[in-house]
Amino acid sequence: MLRRAAKSVQKIAEAIAATANCNVTIIDSNLVRIAGTGPYQEKIKDYTPEGSAFIKVLQNKKTIVIEEPGEEQTCFDCSERNHCIETYEICSPIIWNGEVMGVIGICAFDEEQKRYLQERKEQFLNFLGKMSQLLASKVGEIILFEEIETRNRELDAVIQNVNQGVICIDAQGRITHINEKAIDLLDLNHCIHDIKNTSINSIWDNPLILKAIEDRTDYFDQEEYYERQGYKKGFLTTAKIIYKEGNIAGVVSTFTDLDNIQKSAFRLREKNTDFTFNTLIGVSDALMQVKNRAIKVANFDSTVLIVGESGTGKEVFARAIHNASPRAEYPFVSINCSAIPESLLESELFGYEPGAFTGANKKGKIGKMELANKGTFFLDEIGDMPLFLQAKLLRVLQEKRVTKIGGLKSQKLDIRIIAATNKNLEELIEKRMFREDLYYRLNVIPLSLPSLDKRPEDVLVLAEYFLRLYNKRFKKSIKGFTEEAKDFLLKYSWPGNVRELENIIEYGINFAEGELIQLGDIRDRFRAFSYNQTKSLKERVKEYERETIEKYLERYGWSDEGKEKAAKDLGISRATLYRKLSQY
Numbered sequence: 001m002l003r004r005a006a007k008s009v010q011k012i013a014e015a016i017a018a019t020a021n022c023n024v025t026i027i028d029s030n031l032v033r034i035a036g037t038g039p040y041q042e043k044i045k046d047y048t049p050e051g052s053a054f055i056k057v058l059q060n061k062k063t064i065v066i067e068e069p070g071e072e073q074t075c076f077d078c079s080e081r082n083h084c085i086e087t088y089e090i091c092s093p094i095i096w097n098g099e100v101m102g103v104i105g106i107c108a109f110d111e112e113q114k115r116y117l118q119e120r121k122e123q124f125l126n127f128l129g130k131m132s133q134l135l136a137s138k139v140g141e142i143i144l145f146e147e148i149e150t151r152n153r154e155l156d157a158v159i160q161n162v163n164q165g166v167i168c169i170d171a172q173g174r175i176t177h178i179n180e181k182a183i184d185l186l187d188l189n190h191c192i193h194d195i196k197n198t199s200i201n202s203i204w205d206n207p208l209i210l211k212a213i214e215d216r217t218d219y220f221d222q223e224e225y226y227e228r229q230g231y232k233k234g235f236l237t238t239a240k241i242i243y244k245e246g247n248i249a250g251v252v253s254t255f256t257d258l259d260n261i262q263k264s265a266f267r268l269r270e271k272n273t274d275f276t277f278n279t280l281i282g283v284s285d286a287l288m289q290v291k292n293r294a295i296k297v298a299n300f301d302s303t304v305l306i307v308g309e310s311g312t313g314k315e316v317f318a319r320a321i322h323n324a325s326p327r328a329e330y331p332f333v334s335i336n337c338s339a340i341p342e343s344l345l346e347s348e349l350f351g352y353e354p355g356a357f358t359g360a361n362k363k364g365k366i367g368k369m370e371l372a373n374k375g376t377f378f379l380d381e382i383g384d385m386p387l388f389l390q391a392k393l394l395r396v397l398q399e400k401r402v403t404k405i406g407g408l409k410s411q412k413l414d415i416r417i418i419a420a421t422n423k424n425l426e427e428l429i430e431k432r433m434f435r436e437d438l439y440y441r442l443n444v445i446p447l448s449l450p451s452l453d454k455r456p457e458d459v460l461v462l463a464e465y466f467l468r469l470y471n472k473r474f475k476k477s478i479k480g481f482t483e484e485a486k487d488f489l490l491k492y493s494w495p496g497n498v499r500e501l502e503n504i505i506e507y508g509i510n511f512a513e514g515e516l517i518q519l520g521d522i523r524d525r526f527r528a529f530s531y532n533q534t535k536s537l538k539e540r541v542k543e544y545e546r547e548t549i550e551k552y553l554e555r556y557g558w559s560d561e562g563k564e565k566a567a568k569d570l571g572i573s574r575a576t577l578y579r580k581l582s583q584y
């Protein structure tokens, strides 16, 4: 420690030497001479003689006075005993935090100096004790300062390298720290004046960091919008107040680009459901025609309305369109209008401000439409949207702005809309259950997905595709299907379309024991096929489906939770279950 403060230690040694009119030497706890005056100056950095009195001072943490150097017992072990040039010496330990960090020695080299020290021995003992304390605290201070400097540099490196904007202000709102990322995010790169020490107000109108001071409250993950000279950006901000003795000393604010959060949230969420036109399987003309149309429209922002029976692939088409569009880097957010209770659908779509209604989350909520900003918003089962929301949705689509429930300010929206339904919207319009104006707004590019029974060429191609998919997922290596099983798959009417086919292949892979999936491995899934000969296949499947759903709901209960469990066990989405419930 003494070595780290060597320059200051030498200065203190010289000051003591001048006062005492003698020479001074200071050694550290490793017996290395750190400072010295007179003959000891040239011995700085050398080790002190072996067995010298310094070792005893270090060991015993006590001052030693050597009246007759070389003659006293203290000197008997010293390697320099016979060549000692000193005539008198006082050695005192330097103690810091209870540890000896070194020894300070005042030495006389002639009789005059000896007498001078001897006569003022008590005074010098006292003086040396004080000097040791001073030295210890000085060294401690230097080391503390060095450590603070190192921590500051580390902190600065962290602040500069985090992928978030960081701004620190003092209690008066003056910027004390701002990192490069913040400068980038706030578009301040071309600012000529130094931003540090200026008021935050001069670059940011009404920022959350100042609100934290006003409200004496920390803010966590708040949405905030920055606007300056035509440049606009949305952030997710956290502001933390720093207190000193109960008073606000400053605030540290960290903020992240809302766009990036959406992108990464989207990446995390969507990783496993990355559908592209390449993963849209099918060779039939009927499918290829819609696929080609979809590929053509993917590049443009036009609204798409996908119509098709349940399980025909409406959602995968929507995802493929999104992934092939310039919006692919941004979120694909979907909402199923029939799976969410009417009362919640509005807040799911538009979000709400803090305290908008009783029972609402205190922090408010971002609506799904806003979450989809810059990306694609998929409105599934649009035919099930209640009329009052249809009117609101229409307004949002017309104005391209959304207002949260309980909010006053509207937010600009840049989203592409893809809607889907398995209902006949024209019929719903006639029954006054769907707004005609909304229908025309959505039906810009209609895509009609053919049901699987209209494209038998796709059945085996899809079956092979799902076989590969689930082989990989379940680490199996089933090679294919027996002729009998293939024949059966081709004859079946597929009321549940591709989803049903997928479920059956997954089921078959679970039960197959040989290299090929046999009819016996999957027949159980078509139990309706084997009885009630007077009914058509479709009717029998429906009957079986109804019975199965009923059985599961009897088991789990008809509550929302029960329905969720039943849907999970049955391998269908909650939306499909609700639809089937109303159908049956």
Ligand SMILES: Nc1ncnc2c1ncn2[C@@H]1O[C@H](COP(=O)(O)OP(=O)(O)OP(=O)(O)O)[C@@H](O)[C@H]1O
Residues within 6 Å of the ligand: 279, 280, 281, 282, 308, 309, 310, 311, 312, 313, 314, 315, 316, 317, 380, 422, 498, 499, 502, 573, 575, 576
């Ligand atoms: N052409 C296809 N290629 C590969 N997989 C497909 C295809 N069509 C549908 N699927 C699969 O079938 C299942 C059902 O598809 P999807 O959910 O898109 O249907 P949907 O029409 O939206 O159904 P619902 O109306 O019930 O919501 C999904 O697991 C999907 O992966």
